[in-house]
Amino acid sequence: MSAVYNDAASAAASALAPPASDVATVAVIGMGYVGLPTALALRDAGFPVVGIDISEQRLDAIRSGAVDLLDRDRPRLTEALRSGLLDLTSELRALAAADAVIIAVPTPVDDDFAPDLRAVHAACGAAVMHARAGQTIVLTSTTYVGTTQELLVEPLTERGFTIGEDIHVAFAPERINPGDALWEQATVPRVLGGATQACAEAAAQIVAATASKLHVVSSPEAAELTKLQENTFRAVNLAFANEMAAAAGFYGVDPVEIVEAASTKPYGYLAHYPGPGVGGHCIPVDPYYLLAPLRDGGVPSPVTESAMVAVAGRPAAVADRALALTAERGIADAGARILLVGVAYKPGVEDHRESPALRIAGRLARRGAQVSYHDPLIPTVDIPGAGTQHSVVAPDAADYDLVVVAVVHPEHHYAFLADAEHVLDATYRTPGGQFRHAL
Template identity: 50%
Template sequence: MGMGYVGLPTALQLHSSGRRVLGVDISTRRLDAINSEDVDLIPRDRVRLKEALNDPWAFVMSSAAESIADAAAILICVPTPVNEHLLPDLNALVLACQSVVKVASKSQTLILTSTTYVGCTNDLLLKPLADRGLTVGRDIFVAFAPERINPGDSKIHHNDVPRVVGGATPACMSNAVEVLADCSKLLHPVSSLEAAEMTKLFENTFRAVNISLANEFADISGHLDLDINEVIDAAATKPYGFMPFRPGPGIGGHCIPCDPHYLLWQLRAERVTAPMIETAMALVASRPSRVVERAAQVLATQGKTLAGASVLIVGVAYKPGVADVRESPALEIFSRLHNSGAAVAFTDCMIDRIDVHGTMVDVLRDPREAKWDLVVVHTIHSDEDVSWLTDDVPVLDTTYRLSRESRRYTL
């Protein structure tokens, strides 16, 4: 259930391992995009999708949730975003679990894979199944196995990534392991649903905190006139106790900007504080406004202001290699620059249009034709041509990946 960035590659993996797969998604637009192969996938999955679409007996898609009634196993892969107040938006997950519980039948295995708070599988599956008179571990089997896919990554195959799994009972665990063995070569069982839920929250919070630390070190290095990447590369030569994280314009995507808020929201109800996580999330959230402040400073060096300046953003995806702008810092940067009076455009070789607070903005395919007061480099896809960014153009490199030349600035 849910054929998005997680569900579709999972369905393709299960299909290629010989399972019959039914992919359910409430969005007919998404299903049409999959059918017409107009989806953001790594090359290996593109090939798999073609094969799957040519195998209608074993790969079926539907928008009807009831069609899952006959499935041996159901994997729930729906989105778990946050709202504008950074509070968990559980609507999709609640609806998906309700529709699963409604048609769930004896001997099925239900595996929740969406990132969520600790205790969610119990609240949204175990309790409602018990209310329907189904005994978990005997009549029906439930597990939580958080997803770890890294969209756009062709180097580390999805099924080479170990999969953590927690079962509601030992029988639930063994049924879930049988299904997940077709998704991942290595499974890591943990003792409970809650331990598996917490594992995912820890992983992504760990990343958020470390990205925030890398940003702080980048700022400090700037003050001390040091190259942050040289420092990180040198620290990364240590074979234990250090893992390189890179600074940037903020955090984007459907995971790191959202998941820690599921934990913080839950802790608030328990009156428990987590000051390090709170601080890290506040700092990374303030990063896009720092980009805009810095843009104003760079323009000031040329005697210009944001008001009236022509500014180009290079790369609006939240990271290289994906056509995904969910939570992308570029959207906030775009909107803040625009609200400060700049004429803003964007180029991105993977994205045609973006929605900036309800206004659709089309990509500029050839930015070389215009003259820019400032270019803000936000994401560099491997196919993005940045060779035209010569010394003639002032560049604010928020990726810290371009070489340092006279008219290149970092944050």
């Protein structure tokens, strides 16, 4: 059975401001792009928060404000640190003093696209080791179905706790879109599944402070699968968008024009746009947490499997198309001078982890091309096969045999593209270039 807690965040904030001595202290394990905004939201709601991260470098960056946040969130961080309601530590023993624990550690995949579970195993293990009666533990990291049961419920039971009575456990997947000023965390509903009804109710008292409302599902497994369905849906549709872009190129029409025209249909269609590949920590990663157990269980998933092959192969396809274009003009791979525009994993962020643009650059470099890049948000980056590179601040596009556009940041200017002779625009959105080429 599902339930919805309307305006839960507002109710929690109202009830908890100003903070009182009996307000629950919340420990957040993992102070990355999910944990830090979560800690700020909890602090804004009046909870004293302890942010825990094993990286002292990350904690120092947070203390100095040198982290990737929306501009409007920087004063929130400054005030949180100044208020004394946000403490930062690398000491896991701080978990024992917390009334609630939120686990927000990364769940990446390795080079072979196998789920890398080390961080979530370590974080859950620490939470279990330091658990005490009266705590509420909420896992938010995207992971395989059954993680909450396997890594929290079962070991806590083995320690002698009675789940739903003297300790509470739930799964509430994060819904944070870095760099998105429209759908900030507090405006997005959250899904929550408790190990018992009492667990769901206890977790709701904490999670409600980070969302516009809660949708409570029947179990942690239901909540875990919900998150995997959300991001697998996106991956499949982005793969389809790239496929349709190729079809549009075959017919000589603009794929973005087609998407926007289809979007005028008020039902049964959700716009997805083609691009150079799928980046970030969720969409190109999370479906593998769905697929791996299904493969082991012999459950076929041909649509998702095919989509993820296409997603993984997209950056290489862009790079190979770029070198095919220069080869058509008699330029050998080793002599090709290529300017890559944008290396962030998506527009508007300073983060280049899991960036398809870097995979494009790496493949170009391995084939011998001379790769330069321009990104106004990322001054320095390591390109596989080319070493450390610095962004070309004011590029003269005419100096390059080809300009490959991978990421265009809002509120930045790209007038230099007008001077380019040949442009391969993997965003399908920029003007410029005497000769423009399709993927």
